[in-house]
């Protein structure tokens with residue numbers, strides 16, 4: 246493992262190019278929290294000059310895995326990937342914290358129990374009205390390291406997997422695809438699943454949703470538990486690997502990137518071409534496969550829209566133009582590009598739970614840019630970005646709506662206004 250850490254960091258020539266695009270470095274201006282600083286620290290671990298201290302853990306932990314630094318590096322270093330390997334090294338040396346172990350190795354593995362627990366949590370959230378500001382139960386948030394005013398999204402009472410049968414045939418079928426739903430849409434924002442399935446069926450695409458699918462593993466390997474993440478990847482490979490489909494559709498950049506690259510490149514798994522080569526984001530599928538660029542107008546209520554690029558969708562899967570093209574048509578009131586649209590929003594999986602201060606600093610900058618665009622609606626292609634953008638815009642006092650691209654497109658097909 247130490248050899249590997251050395252090998253993936255050795256060609257750093259300390260030029261510092263990567264620092265100019267790193268959101269954490271921009272917030273604090275501290276070398277240790279820059280990609281170059283992190284690479285140097287990881288090399289120090291490999292050579293034995295640096296210890297696995299709490300400071301090291303924090304500097305490696307606060308990386309968002311936004312991948313911006315990798316695009317800037319003339320030596321081909323991927324500081325984000327080095328960080329993930331360094332986290333794995335920490336887990337191998339020190340083990341997983343007890344709470345993460347209980348969640349990753351216990352709760353999340355229950356294919357029926359996990360969604361049932363999430364539904365129960367959703368019921369409790371609604372019954373206790375914990376979402377209301379000033380609710381006394383919020384006084385307990387700081388006990389688990391969360392700010393008292395943290396927005397916690399409500400878990401859905403009916404998941405996407407519970408809403409749809411495994412196969413949804415259509416007449417005059419153009420394609421047959423599988424849909425990898427992902428935890429964010431399945432358990433928190435099932436309206437994304439409704440929109441994805443609705444759009445695909447509407448345009449003549451048969452949809453298969455294997456009910457044995459599980460989490461893609463991103464939150465698990467992001468915490469350094471590669472072995473735990475591989476458990477989920479293998480089960481998904483067995484659920485999707487033998488399907489006779491033209492494509493596997495995702496509506497979350499992180500899920501898509503896992504299936505397409507990370508199960509193989511990061512976890513070292515043997516991923517069949519039938520999966521890795523078939524992963525397509527929903528907006529990419531609509532434009533590049535179905536040739537759709539025009540959607541119905543949003544009734545008599547056109548709105549203006551801007552778009553936030555999820556890191557893993559833009560830099561990981563290379564999807565940038567298709568959502569913009571579709572949204573311009575769907576909104577009817579004009580598209581405005583926001584400043585720094587592809588800078589991370591600070592959501593980054595569970596980052597806002599582990600590092601709420603840094604997450605808010607980065608999120609505030611994103612909210613300022615979104616608000617300055619003047620658009621009525623902020624669209625994006627990742628359920629976690631939606632949660633983060635909603636919280637940050639609400640905190641900034643902005644009235645902008647935030648929605649998944651697929652939801653806005655589905656509304657447009659019905660001639661509805663955004664979120665109508």
Ligand code: SF4
Nearest residue numbers: 267308309311312314
């Ligand atoms: S992945 Fe993002 S947060 Fe992490 S070091 Fe690179 S630019 Fe900074």
Ligand code: SF4
Nearest residue numbers: 257258260261263318
């Ligand atoms: S851009 Fe690459 S070579 Fe330059 S400091 Fe960053 S990681 Fe090292």
